[in-house]
Amino acid sequence: MSTTTDAARPASLSIGALAGRSGCKRQTIRWYEEIGMLPEAARTEGGHRVYGPQHLARLEFIRHARGLGFPLDDIRTLLDLSGQPGRSCDEVHEIGARLLDAVDARMRRLAAVREELHRIVASCTTGGPAASCRILDALADHHHDGCAAQSDTGAVG
Amino acid sequence: MSTTTDAARPASLSIGALAGRSGCKRQTIRWYEEIGMLPEAARTEGGHRVYGPQHLARLEFIRHARGLGFPLDDIRTLLDLSGQPGRSCDEVHEIGARLLDAVDARMRRLAAVREELHRIVASCTTGGPAASCRILDALADHHHDGCAAQSDTGAVG
DNA sequence: CATGGGGGCTACAGCGACTGTAGGTTCAAG
DNA sequence: CTTGAACCTACAGTCGCTGTAGCCCCCATG
Missing domain, CATH: 1.20.5 (Single alpha-helices involved in coiled-coils or other helix-helix interfaces)
Structure with missing residues (x-):
């Protein structure tokens, strides 16, 4: 297991790499960020988005739920709930x-x-x-x- | 059977009457006209649309096909084809x-x-x-x- | 004949969930 | 240093409607 550049779970991803791994298009990722489904990404000095593993996980969750037909609003609720694990399911x-x-x-x-x-x-x-x-x-x-x-x-x- | 004002198949209909008979909303009917799914309606002097039985029939065709999931483009094609009965089916x-x-x-x-x-x-x-x-x-x-x-x-x- | 209200008119914005384009900038490999 | 792929923003388009705003018309009743 390497430290910073693990091929399977890299510490940082460009939007294109994230798109490749998640199966979403770059535009879709940007759009998810715009509507608040994904947190705002960090940026390089030049303004390029930089993502981490937590973005990938969230995007996979969204994509899986979308694949099952959940509307984005429901997914947002599900993500909120999974973020506050004390609440009843x-x-x-x-x-x-x-x-x-x-x-x-x-x-x-x-x-x-x-x-x-x-x-x-x-x-x-x-x-x-x-x-x-x-x-x-x-x-x-x-x-x-x-x-x-x-x-x-x-x-x- | 009366001549001009048959309750079942009236010779002329307002948009509201057409909406009631076809099950479409008035906006939908206007929108269908706008995108060329329905021919332009005749107008009263005051500008109100006036429809005939042929509009009702066409709208019923559209609605039935839409209910089956046909996209409007396909329905347009189907309507075109039914208008030129010589062509192969x-x-x-x-x-x-x-x-x-x-x-x-x-x-x-x-x-x-x-x-x-x-x-x-x-x-x-x-x-x-x-x-x-x-x-x-x-x-x-x-x-x-x-x-x-x-x-x-x-x-x- | 006036009036009220229900229906009609146009024009445009919004929905959901993206996709595509134009025109410019940045990054990384060679 | 050059090249070109990848990235950026901003905005229009998709599909099939639906909803709203603000005005106008038409007819029935008083």
């Missing part, structure tokens, strides 16, 4: 449970959409003229909806 | 199939996220101090990821 649990409910709801909705979409796409025999296209029929026909038009599937295409 | 089919793929991918990812989230939340016994909270442990620990951090779960909470 009820709030943490509640955030997780709330997100789990939201994920479940989203999955149900997505499943319904998938079914309709599958039915619509399967009903269309390719090659015909658009005039007789059942996909267009199905989209134009709002009557046997089943699931339509509450939004919140998320942008997908 | 291959392109329509391709858009639908592409969306179906995206929905499938999103469902798989969401299922993986749900599992991890469930595991994390279930591992946490409420009531303890945040210092020993397994949710925070799990989020801080990026090593047994399984699914993490590729984005695209969609904002959920």
